[in-house]
Amino acid sequence: xxxxxxxxxxxxxxxxxxxxxxxxxxxxxxxxxxxxxxxxxxxxxxxxxxxxxxxxxxxxxxxxxxxxxxxxxxxxxxxxxxxxxxxxxxxxxxxxxxxxxxxxxxxxxxxxxxxxxxxxxxxxxxxxxxxxxxxxxxxxxxxxxxxxxxxxxxxxxxxxxxxxxxxxxxxxxxxxxxxxxxxxxxxxxxxxxxxxxxxxxxxxxxxxxxxxxxxxxxxxxxxxxxxxxxxxxxxxxxxxxxxxxxxxxxxxxxxxxxxxxxxxxxxxxxxxxxxxxxxxxxxxxxxxxxxxxxxxxxxxxxxxxxxxxxxxxxxxxxxxxxxxxxxxxxxxxxxxxxxxxxxxxxxxxxxxxxxxxxxxxxxxxxxxxxxxxxxxxxxxxxxxxxxxxxxxxxxxxxxxxxxx
Numbered sequence: 532x533x534x535x536x537x538x539x540x541x542x543x544x545x546x547x548x549x550x551x552x553x554x555x556x557x558x559x560x561x562x563x564x565x566x567x568x569x570x571x572x573x574x575x576x577x578x579x580x581x582x583x584x585x586x587x588x589x590x591x592x593x594x595x596x597x598x599x600x601x602x603x604x605x606x607x608x609x610x611x612x613x614x615x616x617x618x619x620x621x622x623x624x625x626x627x628x629x630x631x632x633x634x635x636x637x638x639x640x641x642x643x644x645x646x647x648x649x650x651x652x653x654x655x656x657x658x659x660x661x662x663x664x665x666x667x668x669x670x671x672x673x674x675x676x677x678x679x680x681x682x683x684x685x686x687x688x689x690x691x692x693x694x695x696x697x698x699x700x701x702x703x704x705x706x707x708x709x710x711x712x713x714x715x716x717x718x719x720x721x722x723x724x725x726x727x728x729x730x731x732x733x734x735x736x737x738x739x740x741x742x743x744x745x746x747x748x749x750x751x752x753x754x755x756x757x758x759x760x761x762x763x764x765x766x767x768x769x770x771x772x773x774x775x776x777x778x779x780x781x782x783x784x785x786x787x788x789x790x791x792x793x794x795x796x797x798x799x800x801x802x803x804x805x806x807x808x809x810x811x812x813x814x815x816x817x818x819x820x821x822x823x824x825x826x827x828x829x830x831x832x833x834x835x836x837x838x839x840x841x842x843x844x845x846x847x848x849x850x851x852x853x854x855x856x857x858x859x860x861x862x863x864x865x866x867x868x869x870x871x872x873x874x875x876x877x878x879x880x881x882x883x884x885x886x887x888x889x890x891x892x893x894x895x896x897x898x899x900x901x902x903x904x905x906x907x908x909x910x911x912x913x914x915x916x917x918x919x920x921x922x923x924x925x926x927x928x929x930x931x932x933x934x935x
Contacts, residue, residue: 534930535673535682536560537661538703539567541916542902542923543688544644549927550686551653556931558653559680561673563660563702567648568641570690570697574874574916579637581615581622582608582630582920583913590914592776593906594715598882599918602890602925611920618643629913656680661689664706666895684897684930686890688923691876691903692717699870703904707880711894714880715906719873720776721915723767726787728862730829734761737823742793743770745864748783756793761826765868772911776877778867785864790857791822791830797858804850812842817853830856875915879906890926899926 534550536543539562547560560567571579583590586608591599606614612622612630620643621633632639648655662675670683689703704714741759743766745752753774760768766787779785792800800821807817814836818827834852839845845853870876882905884893892898901922909915927933 532684532932533557533559533670533682534927535671535680535685536688536927537673537686537706538562538688538690538902538904539564539655539657540688540690540698540902541568541571541919542690542926543686544568544648545920545923546686546688546899546901546927546930547653548644548647549924549933550931551650552928552933553931554652556652558931559656559682560648560653561656561659561661561675561680563658563675563700564698565657567645567655567657570694570699571644571916572637572641573694573697574637575631577637578631578635579640580629580631580913580916581640582611582917583628584608584624584630585628586909586914586917590910590912591918592720592877592908592910593879593882595882596907598885598887598905599907599909599922601887602921603917606921606924608917611917614920614924615640615643618647627912661702661706664710666710666898670897684899686899686901686926686930687904688901688926689904691879692870693719693722693873693876693903695871699876703900704880707900707904710892710898712880712884712892712900715878717870717876717878718777718780719867719870720877720908721772721874721911722775722872723762723765723868724771724775724778724787725765725865725868726862727865730833731761731765731862732763733829734825735763737761737826738768739791739823739826740793741770742790743774744788745774745778746786746788746861752778752785759789765864766862769911772874775867776908779864786861787864789860789862791826791860792857795858797854800854800857801850804845804853807842808845808850810842814839814842814844817842817845818857822857830860833860874911875908876903877908879904879908882906888925889929890922891929897930899930901926
C-alpha cells in the first residue's frame with residue numbers, strides 16, 4: 532500500500548514517520564520547497580519550542596477546540612519527548628513547561644527528523660507542488676509540476692497561511708475545498724499588534740518584563756505577564772503572542788494597558804523616586820537602573836515631564852504622573868500584523884468534517900488531514916507543535932494501519 536503525504540512540515544514529517552512504521556507500506560512525502568522543515572527551522576527564534584508538558588487538556592482554540600483532545604491524549608507531551616529521544620534528539624524541559632532541544636537550536640530538530648526520514652519505505656519528492664487531487668476507486672492521483680503521484684491513501688499536511696515567506700500558503704485549504712471541505716475565516720495569531728502611539732519608533736528593539744492588559748471599549752479582553760518586545764510599529768514578544776488571537780477584530784476601541792514593573796507595588800516605585808529627588812541626577816536618568824534607559828526616558832516624556840534638567844526639580848504631582856506611566860501606560864492598538872509575521876493561522880478546515888480519533892475525512896474515505904490546515908490553533912509556548920506531532924502521528928498510524 533502506498534501512502535501519500537502532502538507537506539514536509541512538522542505534522543507531515545510526523546505522519547510520514549508514523550505510517551512508515553508499517554514495513555508493508557510505502558510512503559511518498561511531497562514537499563513544494565527544496566527541503567523539508569523550513570518553517571520549523573525558524574520557530575521559537577531559531578530555538579524550536581517543540582512542546583509543552585501542560586499541553587494535555589487545555590491551550591487549544593477553534594470552533595471545536597475539543598477536537599484536538601483525542602490525538603493529544605493518544606500522543607501526549609511525555610510520549611512526544613520519548614519519541615524524539617528514540618529519534619536521537621535530547622531535549623530539556625524548562626520550569627514553565629516549555630520543551631526545547633538541548634542544543635537550543637531548531638536545526639537539531641529538523642536534522643533529526645530529516646535523518647529519520649531516510650528509510651527504505653519513505654521517498655521524498657521535493658520541489659513538488661500538489662495542484663490537483665483526483666479520487667478514484669483505487670485511491671488518489673495527485674498532480675503537480677507536470678507529474679503525478681498515485682496512492683491508496685492520502686494525508687494533507689500542508690500547514691496554514693501564516694509565515695508565507697517560510698512556506699505558509701493556501702494550498703491545503705484549496706485542495707481540501709475541491710474535495711468538498713469547508714473552512715472558517717483565516718486570520719493571524721501569535722502575532723505582533725500595531726499601535727499609532729507616536730513614541731513607539733523610539734523604542735524599537737527594547738525588551739521589558741511587563742504585565743499587559745488588552746481592553747476593548749474599556750473592558751478586559753485578555754491579560755498576560757512576560758517578556759514584551761517593542762518594535763518600530765507596535766508591541767510583540769511572548770506576552771503579546773499569548774493574548775493576540777482576535778485582537779483588533781470586530782468593532783470597538785482597542786487599547787493596551789502596560790505595567791513595566793509588575794513585581795513592584797506603586798508605593799515602592801514612589802519611594803524610590805522620592806529618594807532620587809534628593810540627588811543631582813539628570814532628569815533623563817530618573818529611571819536608570821530600574822528600566823531600560825530608552826524606555827525610562829520615553830515614559831518620563833509620556834508623563835508630561837519635560838523641560839526639567841535635574842530630578843530635584845520634580846514636583847510631587849509629576850513624580851506621581853511618572854509612576855502612573857510606568858505602572859499603567861495606555862496606548863491605542865490599530866491592527867495585527869499580517870500573515871507574513873504571524874506564527875500560526877487561526878481558523879482552518881472545519882474539524883466537524885473529520886474523525887477526531889483518526890484524522891480521516893468524513894466526506895472522502897482514505898483522505899486524512901492534520902496540523903495547522905485544520906481549524907485548531909494553540910496558545911503560545913509549544914502548543915502548536917504538540918498539535919502538529921500528535922495529529923500527524925494520529926493520521927499516519929491510521930492511514931498506515933500501524934498497530935491497529
